[in-house]
Structures are given as C-alpha cells and as structure tokens.
Amino acid sequence: MYKKSYLFLLISFFPVVVNAQCIALQTYPAETSFEITTYNDEGEISSATKYQVEEVRKESERTLIMMRFIITNKKGKEIDKGNRSIIISGNNYNINLSSVIPEYKSDDPIYIQYSCTPKPGDDIPEFSRVTTYEEDNMGQISIISNKVGLDEGKYGTTEEIITELGTFNCIKLTYKVRYDLQDFVYTEWIDQATGRTIKIERINKKGKLDSYSLLTKFN
Structure with missing residues (x-):
C-alpha cells in the first residue's frame, strides 16, 4: 500500500539548472539535506523522503x-x-525514472530529461519501453518485465505557490506516465529563482487528485 502513496517521489524535487556550473551546484552542494512529504487526496501524510547530498562529481562532459x-x-x-x-x-538534466516512480525497477535505467532553461511551451522527450530486472525471492531468481511510457510533457504557465517555506514564482511542467496498467498526469511547480520543485500533483485517469507532494524542509 505504501508504494502507491509515494508513487511519484520525488527526485523531481531537484534543480532546473541554468548550467552545470551554476544553480545546480549552488542549490545542491555536498552535505545539503532536504525533505519531501507526500499526502493522499484527503491531505493526510502518506510518506516522507529525506535526502542528503553526499558528493558532486564533475566529469568531462557531465x-x-x-x-x-x-x-x-x-x-x-x-x-x-x-x-x-x-x-x-x-542544457539538460536527467533523472532516473525509479526516482520518480520508486516501485519501478529496471536493470537498464530509463531517464526523464528536463530542460535546464525551460520556457512555456517547451516539450520534454517522450519514451515508451519494456525493461526487465531480476528479483530474488528466498534464493529463487525471477525475471520481471515492466512496460512504461511518458508523453505529452510540456512546460506551461507561471504561477505563485505558497507553502510553509515561503512564496515561490514557479513554472509548471505537466506530463503523462503510464506504468503497470495505470495512467496518471503529473504537474510540477518549479521555482524559477532556485530551480527547486516546490510541489507535485498526481491526477488519476478520472481527473481526480490522487496524491501530492511538497518540499517541506531544506538545509
């Protein structure tokens, strides 16, 4: 049951970076910690995820x-x-899909690609794939397959979001995810000043709120 409650956690709460040497490193240097809280459709806490940045590693092209x-x-x-x-x-940053959908597993990771400099109307790349992973059940290895897809990803208008951490001017990003016979629409509100995703909502195929998450701590 807890898997559903944090289905879209939440590495989406990472920076929209202007470039690899700017907001990303300024916003999430080593030893930064933060917390994301997920709520059900009635506003009750479902789960919390605590993060600690352990290392920022610069390589030749990334x-x-x-x-x-x-x-x-x-x-x-x-x-x-x-x-x-x-x-x-x-000019992009890539997030492992299993960070957005924690119960999604794959031995060949799939990444969601975000723009470092998003503008309203910009798209993010779509994908549709079948992947596999090994699962050990009391010493017996099974091969599990997943079919997953993302489409209709587009940056939208700007909105003001108010939380316990303050007031933020955000750009919206909306996309559809199909996984395990379920369809959801996700909307992220990304702070334009810092690149941090402040809020995410997940809407089910009936058009109703399924759950939402907020950035609740940042140190």
Whole structure:
C-alpha cells in the first residue's frame, strides 16, 4: 500500500539548472539535506523522503549530484533507502525514472530529461519501453518485465505557490506516465529563482487528485 502513496517521489524535487556550473551546484552542494512529504487526496501524510547530498562529481562532459535517501511511512517506519543521482549534461538534466516512480525497477535505467532553461511551451522527450530486472525471492531468481511510457510533457504557465517555506514564482511542467496498467498526469511547480520543485500533483485517469507532494524542509 505504501508504494502507491509515494508513487511519484520525488527526485523531481531537484534543480532546473541554468548550467552545470551554476544553480545546480549552488542549490545542491555536498552535505545539503532536504525533505519531501507526500499526502493522499484527503491531505493526510502518506510518506516522507529525506535526502542528503553526499558528493558532486564533475566529469568531462557531465556533472553528477549523488545522494542518499531514506523513505518513511506515515508512522515514521523506514520502508526504503538507497542512492540516487542527477546527471547534468549540456542544457539538460536527467533523472532516473525509479526516482520518480520508486516501485519501478529496471536493470537498464530509463531517464526523464528536463530542460535546464525551460520556457512555456517547451516539450520534454517522450519514451515508451519494456525493461526487465531480476528479483530474488528466498534464493529463487525471477525475471520481471515492466512496460512504461511518458508523453505529452510540456512546460506551461507561471504561477505563485505558497507553502510553509515561503512564496515561490514557479513554472509548471505537466506530463503523462503510464506504468503497470495505470495512467496518471503529473504537474510540477518549479521555482524559477532556485530551480527547486516546490510541489507535485498526481491526477488519476478520472481527473481526480490522487496524491501530492511538497518540499517541506531544506538545509
């Protein structure tokens, strides 16, 4: 059940970078910590994800922001942990799909590509793939396949978002994700000054709010 509650967590709460040497490094230097809280459609807490930036690694043609994460359920019990990273290259940054959909697994990672300098009307690349991963069940290895797709990704208008952390002027990004026979529409509100995603909503195929997440801490 907890998997549904944090389906779209939340490395989408990373920077829209002007370039690899600017906002990304200024916003998420090593040792930065932050927390994202996910709520159900009734506003009740479903889960929280804590991140710690452990390393910013510059390579010849890209920069990696490498993080450790811990996810807890509404009772504060740890339900997942591991490592995730953002790949910044050229005028784009790439986020592993399993960071957006935590229960999605693949031995051949798929990345969502975001623009570093988004403008209203800009698109993000779509994809549709079938991938596999190995699962160990009491010593017995199984091969599991997934079909996943993203389309209709487009940056939209700007809006003011108010949270406990303050007031933010944000650009909207909306896209559709199809995974495991489910269709959802995601909308992100990305702060134009810092590149941080402040809020994400997930809408089900009936057009109703399924869940939403907020950036609730940043140090």
